[in-house]
Amino acid sequence: MSMTNTESPRITGRTRDEIAQRLAADLVDGYTVNLGVGIPLAVPQHIPADREVFLQSENGILGLGPAPEPGAEDPDLTNAGKQPTSMIPGGAIVDSATSFAIIRGGHLDVTILGALQVSEAGDLANWYVPGRNPAVGGAMDLVAGTPQVWVCMEHVDRHGQPKLVRECTFPLTGRGVVTRVYTDLAVFHVIDGVLTLVECAAGITPEDVRLRTAADYIEAVPA
Amino acid sequence: MSMTNTESPRITGRTRDEIAQRLAADLVDGYTVNLGVGIPLAVPQHIPADREVFLQSENGILGLGPAPEPGAEDPDLTNAGKQPTSMIPGGAIVDSATSFAIIRGGHLDVTILGALQVSEAGDLANWYVPGRNPAVGGAMDLVAGTPQVWVCMEHVDRHGQPKLVRECTFPLTGRGVVTRVYTDLAVFHVIDGVLTLVECAAGITPEDVRLRTAADYIEAVPA
């Protein structure tokens, strides 16, 4: 148990862009991947050049490309954030039912999401802060259907409170769905339902991580 | 009650082709229709020239045309009976799930089928004679989904036994699904769940029909 109720001193681990870069290094050649908003949107620019990763957008695009040049936007080609986008050669369009058949049916390899909280059992909360405006989009379908759910997030919230917790206090997006967590401080895998610290960022010690984590977990960091 | 256990004398009503012609006269301009095998296959050639009736084939064809000229067959364009067919301009191809979405979702206007038996409650038996080889195809989907199920059949079987019965003795295709029955002797509608004789063929009397029908029904034949 490493629950902390007091704010830990600020330390400097990976930047948000470096979190995306660290996650991108784990993507396997040939994966088809869905990206959520926030840090995940920075992942594509860090995919190693020797790997082909196909991007899916929940509104029916397979083979999402980069943002178009100014003036080349097409109102009929927008991404899940409703922004103009482009497609790569070999891409395909499907309707929303088929898009979510792909998602729910387990045909994506990884979905990459931000999070409000992740519990030690891999529960995810990322859709709703009570009191604010509720909206869910495709988040619950993505975590229910995708074999691997990788979260990238800051290790603590802006008040310094841990986001890796024993039990989520925010409403759940899905129960026991998260398989990896990439933060500014560390990388965790959920192995057979057990949250496991597998890597600390450069300059970060397991003790630094422990002080800023409210979840129980196993340490399996290579010496 | 008009159940008969003795064979009635043979009388001559409509031919099989005339049954199809009589049914075709009731098709409304703009209808989309599915045809079963047997007498229903003769319906298209009798559709009045002033009406457009769109034909659907369960294997994914909307806008079925006539049999192609010899030599013009395409193995990739076959009808529900696996025979080469053609399409009319304005036709469309869908996959089998969408084809049955159309059927089951109630988007056809009429399905026209043959029958082994029809009960006075509109139950239909047309898929299986116990002891023979069982095969169902799309029959149960068609009768479950289509708003109007029109049966065309001989009034009695080849042993002279009535096919309009109190309760079907053959296994059911669907319960309470038949809305009209066209035979060589008469036309019946099922009105609010009640089998109703609405028309006798030329030279056929209501008494002729009564003698050859085992179902209870109401007579509403114009004088």
Add this chain to the structure above:
Amino acid sequence: MNKFRTDLHEHLDAVWDGASIAVGGFGSSGRPDALLNALSDLGKKDLHLYVNNVGDDFTGIGRLVMEGRVRRLTGSFPVLPEFYDEYFAGRVELELIPQGTLAERMRAGGAGIAAFFTPSGAETMLSDGTFPASYSGGTPGELLPAKEERVFDGRAHVLEYGIKADFGLVKAQQADPKGNLRFHLSARNFNPLAAMSGRTTFVEVERLVDTGSLDPDDIHLPGVFVDHVVMTAAPIPADLPRRAASLQKG
């Protein structure tokens, strides 16, 4: 049977107050704004809309909501802040459901599938009976009913019901007189599903084409799902202001 119509208002006036309507579009992409605006112009009200988003401006769905014409909205991502003002003020009800569940429910309704079990949203407040569908006097009123749950292969699923809407509103790129449709890129999204879900379906298109000019292999949605086609839609200009400056609430 030519499904092309010249007088949009005449035909769309068949929509009754209180009707349920399945609407295509994802944000403003592929949204049938001409049809939606016509509903406003015709003074329709008390509507139950099945649509993924409200959008981020006061055209289309946003206009209907802000004019007080929407009784209930079933969707996944309303977005428009003013929509939530209406929701919290008790002037519109919100049935919030996962996006994939909305798409599948529309398809199921159109396909004669009464209900289906999906893992999406199981064991969350969108299925456990705690989410407020409405507010009254600033506090939660009606709660969304708890969904029937069942475990398949060790995972929790919830039962979701097919949506058979009274009407479907759709935007397409091309239509022929039989109502066969083609969509353009990601503007396809919910449009084929809204067409399937609607008992009577209206389509606005950018381009009318002759019967027989669409290859049967290249039709995205067959005309059997379509009742009325009007040519009103123009491609949305890329420089469309994202939020209208003036708004008349009504």
Add this chain to the structure above:
Amino acid sequence: MNKFRTDLHEHLDAVWDGASIAVGGFGSSGRPDALLNALSDLGKKDLHLYVNNVGDDFTGIGRLVMEGRVRRLTGSFPVLPEFYDEYFAGRVELELIPQGTLAERMRAGGAGIAAFFTPSGAETMLSDGTFPASYSGGTPGELLPAKEERVFDGRAHVLEYGIKADFGLVKAQQADPKGNLRFHLSARNFNPLAAMSGRTTFVEVERLVDTGSLDPDDIHLPGVFVDHVVMTAAPIPADLPRRAASLQKG
């Protein structure tokens, strides 16, 4: 990630004895005969096939059945008389289901829908637990289990389960290296659904095309459902004898 394969047998050998396999085709139209024959050539056995028809000859499904390689067949319209001989002799099991239910179950399995309620087959012997799935010594053995029934809108429906097959076998007209597929006319039928249903899906195509040569709006099935593509299929000649003259049973 190029999905084109040159050695069909090498890749198809991944199919294990006892595997479940969803197969496209309606009769011989769109049936992946090259893949099916390769299963015979590789000596695979004890298979559970999900396929609409056996067909009317001893190629493809018919060959697998007559060689005794099929443990169970789930379909709607077997047709081939010799298939029924095997069934009544207790050498193959038959799960007979409505055609639309087969199509929807394949799609559901591929779409993560665990089960759905459909009116097709409700209140019939295909849902009441009386249909013999197998025969033993000339009398019915295992009966198909009675299906869960529920009434929606006053009409009886039955619960049907999604089919997640170990493998999908598909025939298409065109494929690009990403596995994006186009089908030709009514040869499309069950093929996209078998591809969705299979955890690993093999496709035989008539024509390989370059990446980017298929318009994203004109792809019938995206490559995300496809694992291996081989070019083996030729168009079936229209004068193909409908039944082979010689047959070796095995």
